[in-house]
Amino acid sequence: MNVLELRKLFPILHQEINGHPLVYLDNAATSQKPESVISAVKAYYERNNANVHRGVHTLGSRATDAYEGAREKVARFLNASESNEIVFTRGTTTALNLVASSYARSVCGEGDEIVLTPMEHHSNLIPWQQVAKATGAVLKYIPLQADGTIAMADVERTITDRTKVVSVMQVSNVLGVINPVKEIAAVAHRHGAVMVVDGAQSAPHMKVDVRDLDCDFFAFSGHKMCGPTGIGALYARKSLLERMEPIEFGGEMIDHVDLYESTWKEAPWKFEGGTPIIAGAAGLAAAIDFLTEVGLDEIDRHESKLAAYAYDRLSEMEGITIYGPREGRVGLVTFNLADVHPHDVATVLDTEGIAVRAGHHCCQPLMRQLEVSATARASFYLYNTEDEVERLVSALQRTKEFFGHAIG
Amino acid sequence: MQLDDLYRRVIMDHYKNPRNRGTMEAESVTIQLNNPTCGDRISLQLQVEDGIVREARFTGEGCSISMSSASMMTEAVKGRTKEEALGMADKFSSLMKGDDVEFEEYEDLEALSGVNKFPARIKCATLAWNALRKGVES
Numbered sequence: 001m002n003v004l005e006l007r008k009l010f011p012i013l014h015q016e017i018n019g020h021p022l023v024y025l026d027n028a029a030t031s032q033k034p035e036s037v038i039s040a041v042k043a044y045y046e047r048n049n050a051n052v053h054r055g056v057h058t059l060g061s062r063a064t065d066a067y068e069g070a071r072e073k074v075a076r077f078l079n080a081s082e083s084n085e086i087v088f089t090r091g092t093t094t095a096l097n098l099v100a101s102s103y104a105r106s107v108c109g110e111g112d113e114i115v116l117t118p119m120e121h122h123s124n125l126i127p128w129q130q131v132a133k134a135t136g137a138v139l140k141y142i143p144l145q146a147d148g149t150i151a152m153a154d155v156e157r158t159i160t161d162r163t164k165v166v167s168v169m170q171v172s173n174v175l176g177v178i179n180p181v182k183e184i185a186a187v188a189h190r191h192g193a194v195m196v197v198d199g200a201q202s203a204p205h206m207k208v209d210v211r212d213l214d215c216d217f218f219a220f221s222g223h224k225m226c227g228p229t230g231i232g233a234l235y236a237r238k239s240l241l242e243r244m245e246p247i248e249f250g251g252e253m254i255d256h257v258d259l260y261e262s263t264w265k266e267a268p269w270k271f272e273g274g275t276p277i278i279a280g281a282a283g284l285a286a287a288i289d290f291l292t293e294v295g296l297d298e299i300d301r302h303e304s305k306l307a308a309y310a311y312d313r314l315s316e317m318e319g320i321t322i323y324g325p326r327e328g329r330v331g332l333v334t335f336n337l338a339d340v341h342p343h344d345v346a347t348v349l350d351t352e353g354i355a356v357r358a359g360h361h362c363c364q365p366l367m368r369q370l371e372v373s374a375t376a377r378a379s380f381y382l383y384n385t386e387d388e389v390e391r392l393v394s395a396l397q398r399t400k401e402f403f404g405h406a407i408g
Numbered sequence: 409m410q411l412d413d414l415y416r417r418v419i420m421d422h423y424k425n426p427r428n429r430g431t432m433e434a435e436s437v438t439i440q441l442n443n444p445t446c447g448d449r450i451s452l453q454l455q456v457e458d459g460i461v462r463e464a465r466f467t468g469e470g471c472s473i474s475m476s477s478a479s480m481m482t483e484a485v486k487g488r489t490k491e492e493a494l495g496m497a498d499k500f501s502s503l504m505k506g507d508d509v510e511f512e513e514y515e516d517l518e519a520l521s522g523v524n525k526f527p528a529r530i531k532c533a534t535l536a537w538n539a540l541r542k543g544v545e546s
Contacts, residue, residue, distance in 0.1 A: 343446060343471035344415075347526060351411055360447040367447065373469040374447045402411060 001298040007383045009034040020353030023388045028173050028201060028332050028379035029357055030223045033287075037226055040286035044279045051275055053252065063278055070281035071268075073288045074233050078218060079209040085241065087234045087268040088276055092200040093123040095219035095234035096167070098271060099196055100127035102244040103217075104165050110136035113163040115193070117142045117150060117179070118369055119172045122362040124198040128167060137164070142184075144369065147325040148175035155184050163193040170202035174361050174377065175324030176307065176332045178202070182213045189214070194240070200224060204381070205303055205330050207296040210235050222280065227287035231280030234271075241267035248273040299382045303331030306380045310389045317396060323370055332379035334361075337396065340403045342376035348399040354392055414526055415472065418519035422476035427483045432465050439543045443535055448474045452482075452539040461485050461493050461544070466536065473529050477520060478536035484514035490544045497537045504530050 007013055010032045015022050024032060044066060050059035052067045068083070075083040089095040108114065114128045118141050132139050142158045145151055150168075159166060166188040170181050185195035194216040202208060204225035210218050217240075221232040236244075246253055246264055253273040255263040264270035291299065310333045311326050319338035337345055342358035349356055357377045360367045367373060378392055436455040442448065448470035455463040464482035468475065481500075485493040496513065503509040503517070506524040511517040523533045 341471035343448075343473070343529070343532060347414065347529060348411060359445065364447070373449065402415070 001294060001302055001382070003302065003383060003385055006294065007385075009036070010383055011035060011038070013383060017353035017355070018351050023354040023384075023391050025378040025380065025384065025388070025392065026355045026357045027204075027381040027384075028224070028361075028377065030229070031204060031226050031381050032383070033226055033228070033283075034290050036290055037228065037283050037286045041228055041279050041283040044282040048282075049279070052278055053269075066282045066285070067276060067278050070285035073285045074235075077208075077288045077292070078203075078235050079211050080235050081211065082238065084266075084268055085235055085238050087236065087241070087271045088281060089219075089232050089234055090230055090277070091221035091223065091232035092121075092198060092219045095217075095232055096124055096196070096198060097127045098234055098247060099165075099167075099217050099219070099236070100131050101247045102271075103194070103240060104128070104131045104137075105135060106243075106245065107164050108132075108135040108137040111162060112137040113140050113160060114138070115140045115142060115159050115163050115166040115188075117168055118144055119148065119175060119177075119363065119366045120167070120169055121173060121198065121200065122364070123200075124167055124169055124196075125365070128165070142168075148172070148177050148323065149325060149328070150177075150179055150184075152180065152183055152187075155180075155187050159184075159187050159191050159193065161191050163188065163191050165196060166193050167196035167198065169198040169200070170208075171199075171205070171330050172324070173201045173332070173379075174334050174363050174366055174375070176329035176334065177324055178206075178328055178330060181215065185214050185216075201330065204291075205296075206300045216240055222284040222287060225287055226290055228280045228283035231277045231284050233284075236267075238267070241271075244271075246270045246273065250274050252276070294382060300330075302382060303380050303384075304329070306384055306386065306389065307331040307333060309386055310378060310380070310392070313389060313393045314396070317393070317400070319400065320396075323375060331381065331384075332377060334375045334377040336372060336375050337400060337403075340399060342374045344403065345376045345396070345399055348402060349392070349395050352391070352395045352398075354395055356392075413522035414529070416519040416522065418516050419472065419476045422479040422516065423472040426466075426475060426479040428463075428465050428479065428486075429467065430465050431467060432463055434463060436463070437543050437546055439539045439546070441535055441539045441542070443470070443474070443531055445531070448532060448535055450474070450478055450535055450539050452478070452536065452543055454540070454543040456490065456544070459490050461488055461490065464540075466539075470535070471529075471532055473520075473523060474532040474535050477533045478539075480514065480516050480520070481536040481540055484511070484517060485540060488513075493540060493544050497541050500537050501534070504534060 048062040050063040072083045188195040196217040197215045199220040203220035218235040223229040250273040346358035450468035453465040
């Protein structure tokens, strides 16, 4: 994998921010897009745009092919058994809400359990809180170890025969840890619960095989993996999708409509009411082609190496706290500089053209557990380099000096 | 963009030595505001008597801009009538829009004019003033 060659394919990277070459280290929030994705979206609008699933005309067929072709690509990308197990959504959030609102509400009752972890992103937390409120189910949390990892003994203790749903992120957007979702799924199944995997931070960075994980649901977003915003998908086991009721109603999703009663299409189309995100699907297909060509294993290796490098270089700085373990992490490092608030860190870095995220990262419960109100996070992708890590380190050094001087 | 435009000495002084930080026993109203996008929190306590803001205290967590702004705001509105306090809040909004505003009442506030050049930080500076508005209008 030649990173410098790959960088050339991303137009946005080649610009100056505040007089410095852009160093984009906010990939866990959203990734940048290669030329091929941008042109796939453009080509769709310039050549093929029409509505899907009803065109007798040529453009209608092309649009349908683009959309359904993307579904097949997603299915292969996740190693699903068939493309009918893929529901297109707006992203991870809508995918998880679909599982919560449709599946979980129908199976959960008073006293049933939904099992999560305290590190979940708000989008894998609040939908379950709402299910609990509506059904009388209770939320239970697998506790975290001091280093932010999950111990299987705690998983065994938390999941019981009353558990209906277990939902865990495969990769933490704050701690960078990779959670043992395959092992957790096995425990969930032993107790008759379904396993939901929030793949927002894993699908972009590592090979995902839903059949190997043996999960029942897997949600991800296109925009974090070189695709456009506004498109993502839910993988769901076919037998579950068939049982689930739609939560949005209208055009596209119906079979027969009467004045008082209607019936739905089969899954996955019954979950896709309204004109779908066709251009987004075309862009996502191009993103999957791009990532497959580069190789997910290669990307994984590159990022892990970069994260370990960043972890070590940052560790050498005095007054820095890094959250999460050094080993077994993906390409992100979350940290705080003593006596400098992360917003101030991010502002100073921005004046040097370096984009990092500062805040709670949509993980307020985890922030409380870490006993901080906010953190700064540098998150990497396939186009980031060790030179960029060095620029981060030296800019952080200057941040420390600036604030040390200003408030010292 | 120059860092010194944003982090002026007066601001860093208020950050390091916040005025009116803490709580008070007196009968008062307390307003709690969060900045949900970044996690900043402020709890503002106001003692208002006969239409005058007698005392103001704050606690909270946040960056240098939000905490120094809270320090300055409490210092600026103490002893002012509610109308004067709201008038200053309006003037502060103008300052954040980049208008040329003078605070003869409390000059330190002018140090925050540089925030205008850092759009992502304006909400940090206005958090305390939003709490003040809520408190005075309650």
